[in-house]
Amino acid sequence: MRFLKLKRAAVGALALAVVLPAAACGGSSGPSGGGDDKTLTLWHMEQPPNRVAAFQKVIDAYNATNPEYKVQAQVQDWNQIYTKISSAVQSKTQPDILFTIPDFTTYVRPLGAVRPVTALVDELDKEHTFGDAAKAAYRDDNEYWAVPLYGMVQMLWYRKDLFAKAGITDAPKTWSELLADAQKLTSGSQKGIAVPAGKNLATDQVIYSLMLTGGAGNFFTGGGEVAFDKPQTVAALSLYADLLKQSPSDAGNYSWGEPQAAFNSGAVAMAIEKGQYLAPFEKESGRPASDLGCAPIPQADTGGEPGSIYYSNAAMVLSGDDVRAKGAEDFLRFVLKPENYGPFLNAEPGLFLPLTEDGAKAPSWTDNEVIKKYQGCVDAMLEQSKTGGLFGFVDGQYVDSIGKISGQNIxxxxxxxxxxxxESPAAAVKWGDQQMREAVAR
Structure with a gap:
């Protein structure tokens, strides 16, 4: 898919004025992120202990090859990273490697430290073959600004055992079926579904998946102006409000972990999330793997289409000089080698999906016990990825102001x-439209 740049001239000029000279001149000298002169600092936002430990094993394996620059990880928080990276770049203490998603990249680039990695992406593409969707959202101004690492997509997860008790034989395919099933599954202390309503990225993601399946995934005009206030958006929000009535009473505090915990405990029968539901299901639920159901996210009854929020997660290089940047690139080459890629992806089997052809076939990934046990759901997620989308990057867009919207969790x-x-869904959508317009105008 060809991506069309949609940016205001002033913003584009600012990005060119700030970013390109810093990259061309090598930026600041000396170590970034507080490391010593032979240590590269890596920031990632994957906080669960199992992911931290698995990433560390990959880092340890790289450091054991005795590279000139060893890598040291520092775990960050998605709820604080926008402010933290801005301060770090200002003080020239930014990390050498920063994990990212497309909209976050548009926020970081104008800060002035992000280096183009076009030659490296082209090299890795030739060696491993990226999917087009993995690369497209990171290309702007004829450069790649991040190296794709792993994909993420959402599904509808459901408890087959609880469905059977309620006399429901199939996963819902439409919004009306989803709501009807959620209502039927809500009984006593059990709720039909858990959707988050906290001010966080988790809520952004679930509501956006429903917007996509309701035809509201593109909330910009052809010229890149905000067009959030439309009937399809109101319809998606109305459904979300109805689903919240079938969710636990503390959903207003939910992020990622709470819906999963409620799902595994049997307190709720459905959830919309990414593939982190696979690995802990049996242990945390006490149920067999066969009780975990997965299905495409239901579509609007009228005008619906298949879809889910989809992320190509990547890594930006922010090193302050060319030599350190080369060291950062060497580490990313190491990660994407098939023998190393599997252990990296299996930091959370099923959540982190391969973005390269050889990685998808690598025994280091496919032989993982969780991947094999839930092969049907893994295949379904890979299929769902084909219709995935992300705000600001659908329908051939590249809206470089989207980070200002997502950074505020509007x-x-x-x-x-x-x-x-x-508030009524129509009024809330109108408010959101205005907030988005003000955000991109700043």
Whole structure:
């Protein structure tokens, strides 16, 4: 798919003025991120202990090859990273490697430290073959600004055992079926579904998946102006409000972990999330793997289409000089080698999906016990990825102001206005439209 740049001239000029000279001149000298002169600092936002430990094993394996620059990881928080990276770049203490997603990249680039990695992406593409969707959202101004590492996509997860008790034989395919099933599954202390309503990225992601399946995934005009206030958006938010009525009463505090915990405990029967539901299901639920159901996210009854939020996660290089940047690139080459890629992806089997052809076939990934046990769901996620999308990057867009919107969790705030303040979906969407316009104008 060809991506069309959609940016205001002033913003584009600012990005060129700030980013390109810093990259061309090598930026600041000396170590970044507080490391010593032979240590590269890597920031990632994957906080669960199993992911931290698995990433560390890959880093340890790289450091054991005795590279000139060893890598040291520092775990960050998605809820604080926008402010933290801005301060770090200003003080020239940014990390050498920063994990990213497309909209976050558009926020970081104008800060002035991100280096183009076009030659490296082209080299890795030739060696491993990236999918087009993995690369497209990171290409702008004829350069790649991050190296794709892993994909993520959402599914509808459901408890087959609880469905059977309620007399439901199939996963819902439409919004009306989803709501009807959620209502039927809500009984006593059990709720039909858990959707988050906290001011966080988790809420942004779930509401956006429903926007996509309702035809509201593109909330910009052809010229890149905000066009959030439209009937399809109101319809998606109305459904979300109805689903929240079938969710636990503390959904207003939910992020990623709470819906999964409720799902595994049997307190809820459905959830919309990414593939982190696979690995802990048997242990945390006490149920066999066969009780974990997965299906495409239901579509609007009228005008619906297949879809899910989809992320190509990547790594930016922010090193302050060319020599350190080369060291950072060497580490990323190491990660994408098939023998190393599997251990990296299996930091959370099923959540982190391969983005390269040889990685998808590598025994280091396919032989993982979780991947083999839930092969049907893994294949379904890979299929769902084909219809995935991300705000600011659908329908051939590259909206470089999207980071200003996602950084404020405006989608989640729209949900909160309905859930916590009792505002009508139409009024909340109108408010969100105005907030987005003000955000991109700053």
């Amino acid at each position: 989608l989640a705030q729209v949900v909160q206005r309905v859930y916590s303040s009792g």
